[in-house]
Amino acid sequence: MSAKTFTAEDAKAANIVLAEEGKGSQAVHDLVVAYRANRRTGSANTKTRGEIRGNNKKMYRQKGTGNARHGTSKAPIFVGGGVAHGPRPRDYSKKVTKNTRRLALRRVLADVIAGGAFKVLPSFAISEPKTKAFVTAVTAEAEPKKVLIVAKSFDDTTYLAARNVQWAELRTAASVNVEELLHADTVLLVEDALETLAARTA
Template sequence: MPAKTFTADDAQSANIQLAEADKGGQAVHDLVTAYRANRRTGSANSKTRGEVRGNNKKIYKQKGTGNARHGDKRAPIFVGGGVVFGPRPRDYSKKVPKSVRKLALRRVLGDLVREGAVKTVPSFSIDGKTKSFIAAVTAEVEPKKVLIVAKAFDDKTYLAARNVQWAELRTADSLNVEELLHANSIILVEDALETLAKRTA
């Protein structure tokens, strides 16, 4: 699996557009914020005084007790009463325009290419042995937060990689900006270049 460093000239030859270092920073921030917001379930829920258990009976008479005036025991000032302005189920999801997504991808890819963190290989296929997978990857990059991107992987390669915590397999059409930001090294299989060119165009 001879690998070579992927350069900006290689990206240009493959029609992969890379953003300049001073462009796309806000796009990356907006997209990562949207990823994280979209993972929130928004299921936090508290009960109001109309939803907590209890009846509407006045806890004691209005006058003559020396105490403050009160109605039922479900009022927010009582233990077990309702919650005022508490969390309610809501949708946290954010929509990001396609143009912003493309700009963010171009910016992150550009930064990784300029850092020399992207290497290309003609193909990537493992016989199903984790030991073989580790040997193939560590021969090219440091075994720390490695992202391997291809157009597709066979089942044996997935089996070989599933117990390796510092490496992840991603197809070119499902790759996202957050995964690229998390990786220290990228191994890019040549059959993924066409897909990435379409996604950055």
């Protein structure tokens, strides 16, 4: 295997559409915000005074004690009472249109290619499911820090060899997203993924 830098001219030859200068930054922002929002479980929950266990008996008589007037001990001002305006289960997910996703991908691909972090390989496969073999193959093409390898598909042996390497990720061309491309220091693109990427940017 021998990787070569992937340029804007190479992208054009592969029918990969890149965003024009100054276009798509907002789309990238919207998409990354949506990714992060969609990862939130929205399961935080507190009990209101109506859900606290216990009865609604008045704490003490209304007059004559010298204390302030109170009803049930479930009031939010008491320890063990209900929570006022606390979090409730909710859906944080955001929807992003197909056009926005496409524009964001075009923008990020243009930036990664312009930065020289995009390299193309004729093929990528590990013959034995060993971490050492995977590390040797990747470090021959890129520095061992935040490497993203994109191919049309990977065999099981390659997945097994890569599973213990935290600084490298395997993604298919159909599933790789904008956030992963942004976080990578080097993107190794296998030639068989070009057609799928081109279809996603068209």
